[in-house]
Amino acid sequence: MIDTIVLTIPKSKYIILDHNKFSPSTKGLFEPPYYPLGSRSNFKCVQNPIKKELARGIYKPRLTITKRVRRGGYVYPLRIEFSIPKLIFSNNFDELHESDFNLVIDTLKERLKQMDILIKKVDLVNANVSSIHYSKNIALTDYTSCSMVLNELAKINLTKRLDLDKTSFRNEGQVIHYHSNSYEIAIYDKIKDLEQSRVSEKRSIENNNQIQLSLFDDNFIAKPFEVIRIEVRLNSRVKIKSLLKSFKLAIEPTFINLYSVILSKNVIMYFWKEIEKDLDFISIDTSKPSELFKSIIINNPGIRISKVLKILSIVSLAKEIGFRNTRNLFNTNYKNNKFWYNLIKDLKEVKLPEGKGYNPIVEITEFIKAFKPLKLEEYKA
Numbered sequence: 001m002i003d004t005i006v007l008t009i010p011k012s013k014y015i016i017l018d019h020n021k022f023s024p025s026t027k028g029l030f031e032p033p034y035y036p037l038g039s040r041s042n043f044k045c046v047q048n049p050i051k052k053e054l055a056r057g058i059y060k061p062r063l064t065i066t067k068r069v070r071r072g073g074y075v076y077p078l079r080i081e082f083s084i085p086k087l088i089f090s091n092n093f094d095e096l097h098e099s100d101f102n103l104v105i106d107t108l109k110e111r112l113k114q115m116d117i118l119i120k121k122v123d124l125v126n127a128n129v130s131s132i133h134y135s136k137n138i139a140l141t142d143y144t145s146c147s148m149v150l151n152e153l154a155k156i157n158l159t160k161r162l163d164l165d166k167t168s169f170r171n172e173g174q175v176i177h178y179h180s181n182s183y184e185i186a187i188y189d190k191i192k193d194l195e196q197s198r199v200s201e202k203r204s205i206e207n208n209n210q211i212q213l214s215l216f217d218d219n220f221i222a223k224p225f226e227v228i229r230i231e232v233r234l235n236s237r238v239k240i241k242s243l244l245k246s247f248k249l250a251i252e253p254t255f256i257n258l259y260s261v262i263l264s265k266n267v268i269m270y271f272w273k274e275i276e277k278d279l280d281f282i283s284i285d286t287s288k289p290s291e292l293f294k295s296i297i298i299n300n301p302g303i304r305i306s307k308v309l310k311i312l313s314i315v316s317l318a319k320e321i322g323f324r325n326t327r328n329l330f331n332t333n334y335k336n337n338k339f340w341y342n343l344i345k346d347l348k349e350v351k352l353p354e355g356k357g358y359n360p361i362v363e364i365t366e367f368i369k370a371f372k373p374l375k376l377e378e379y380k381a
Contacts, residue, residue, distance in 0.1 A: 007127040014078050
């Protein structure tokens with residue numbers, strides 16, 4: 001449902017019991033000699049999870065208190081960043097129910113107290129959210145592999161459709177990461193990502209994976225079992241508000257308002273539908289070019305033959321090697337991108353025959369529609 005979330009608490013709503021728990025001590029934010037604010041007019045003190053505690057299954061949030069210059073004086077917001085499932089389950093394979101909200105708040109309040117920060121429950125419930133990662137773990141138990149799904153996703157041209165800046169492929173294609181300044185979409189093999197953390201956390205997409213490195217050591221999960229994960233990371237309050245507006249939801253982005261199964265499902269499905277549109281294109285049957293040629297003419301009365309040939313070429317190439325590699329082929333021979341962009345424009349204007357959905361993709365769509373929380377307990381050997 002939700003993984004990582006960032007809450008922002010104003011100084012009037014938190015109490016620091018021990019300034020020295022932070023690095024550097026927060027005392028210099030409030031008492032002389034004061035820390036110099038520097039060129040950016042701010043100064044930060046942090047308290048992060050301890051690796052030894054993570055290894056023992058103890059998960060705590062990342063805390064940052066920042067002193068900033070504001071009109072009329074200074075502000076000292078507390079930033080609380082944490083993975084909700086890791087807080088509750090010590091892993092983020094298991095997923096929460098909406099009914100777990102009170103448990104989340106009580107656990108968070110207690111864990112903050114252990115970090116010498118006191119915050120009232122009501123202030124956590126109604127805390128402003130500045131970043132949130134909606135996610136869905138999908139168990140593949142029919143010998144479908146994550147790599148099969150990711151190979152199909154690697155073929156699509158999603159960046160222009162969703163106003164994303166770039167796509168990156170990590171860990172030999174086990175992670176597909178779509179980026180923009182305000183949000184990201186990450187789709188990856190969750191178990192392989194956990195294995196990458198054993199080598200180096202810098203090579204994994206997850207943070208604080210130490211807490212779950214031994215999760216599958218006793219082989220208690222029946223095989224076959226793979227987990228593909230979809231994350232939509234809304235990295236700014238402006239983007240969160242924009243998305244809420246697109247859903248016609250007149251609500252403030254507070255913890256209690258955003259902790260919603262329906263909203264989580266709608267966010268994931270909103271972006272997944274855009275992915276499916278390109279996947280439908282990739283799944284067009286190109287095994288008989290003459291039949292596809294006829295179909296394009298029938299579906300687009302009056303279309304020029306030269307345009308039909310262009311469309312037939314791009315569809316066949318993208319079907320075989322994907323949009324990214326097709327564009328690379330063009331760029332090898334033509335440095336001017338104008339031809340490529342004109343080709344994509346033509347492609348969007350043409351009515352193409354419907355593709356036959358790739359079965360694992362269809363199954364993932366059904367999992368998202370059901371939006372049942374994954375529980376590892378249900379997959380025991």
